Amino acid sequence: MKIIIAKDYNDMSQKAAQQIMSQVTFKEDSILGLATGSSPLGTYKKLIEFYQAGLIDFSKATSFNLDEYLGVPPDNPQSYRFFMEDNLLNHINIPKERTFVPNGMATDVQKECDSYEEQIKSYGGVDLQLLGIGHNGHVGFNEPSTYFTPPTHQITLKEETIRANARFFNSIEEVPTQAVTMGIQTIMSARKVLLVASGKEKAGTIQKTLQGKIDPQVPASILQLHPDCTFILDPEAASLLK
Ligand code: F6R
Numbered sequence: 001m002k003i004i005i006a007k008d009y010n011d012m013s014q015k016a017a018q019q020i021m022s023q024v025t026f027k028e029d030s031i032l033g034l035a036t037g038s039s040p041l042g043t044y045k046k047l048i049e050f051y052q053a054g055l056i057d058f059s060k061a062t063s064f065n066l067d068e069y070l071g072v073p074p075d076n077p078q079s080y081r082f083f084m085e086d087n088l089l090n091h092i093n094i095p096k097e098r099t100f101v102p103n104g105m106a107t108d109v110q111k112e113c114d115s116y117e118e119q120i121k122s123y124g125g126v127d128l129q130l131l132g133i134g135h136n137g138h139v140g141f142n143e144p145s146t147y148f149t150p151p152t153h154q155i156t157l158k159e160e161t162i163r164a165n166a167r168f169f170n171s172i173e174e175v176p177t178q179a180v181t182m183g184i185q186t187i188m189s190a191r192k193v194l195l196v197a198s199g200k201e202k203a204g205t206i207q208k209t210l211q212g213k214i215d216p217q218v219p220a221s222i223l224q225l226h227p228d229c230t231f232i233l234d235p236e237a238a239s240l241l242k
Contacts, residue, residue: 002230005238009198012232013042016196020047021056023128029060033129036080039196040130044088051092058094064120065101066140067181072104078169079104102180113152113180120186129190133197136160137205137218141181144217149183184222193226198234206233207240
């Protein structure tokens with residue numbers, strides 16, 4: 001476990017983007033695991049800058065996103081597919097047919113989960129998984145639970161996650177309550193994990209995740225056991241580390 005304390009959000013984003021650039025430079029057909037939310041937005045902006053400056057070529061890369069809301073079509077601006085295209089995928093040269101996000105409109109959700117997991121495996125697994133972290137310690141949409149979750153599955157979002165995500169919707173009632181997410185098992189299978197977190201409201205969660213006991217009530221705490229995991233934090237998110 002490596003912890004990097006960046007100067008601020010911008011520096012955190014720069015450092016995360018550099019790690020992704022290094023991954024894609026040394027393995028051009030890298031399989032990237034991607035996240036949505038505010039934490040990786042700066043990283044995506046930097047990646048677009050690096051791409052526009054000719055520093056990085058995504059033409060042989062593939063991406064798999066962590067999660068998607070159920071019942072939200074891909075052309076809806078609230079969908080994670082839309083978020084990814086808007087904030088990264090449409091601005092770099094990754095082939096669209098190799099960008100995967102779970103299908104939130106699947107009628108057979110279990111089948112969608114199984115085939116998403118199979119697809120990841122068929123590409124040889126994720127080389128580098130980028131993560132944010134929820135206030136309750138979730139990664140992907142793996143909410144606090146009594147056990148660490150299996151591969152890609154359907155999940156009911158916790159009240160606190162719905163409240164936190166309401167900022168992206170007109171009202172809390174519009175926030176979907178169901179999602180499909182890669183499981184903890186999927187995330188732990190990535191060869192490299194990079195987690196970005198900023199802001200003092202994440203400080204308690206970061207402290208528990210990194211220095212607390214490994215506990216499915218803090219799902220990200222399992223990352224303590226990952227053989228190649230880096231946390232890039234701004235000083236506020238790191239402020240409660242002992
Ligand atoms: C998003 C995701 C979530 C977010 C987490 C933090 O794909 O998987 O785990 O990373 O909810 O969200 P932000 O970064 O908005 O605080």
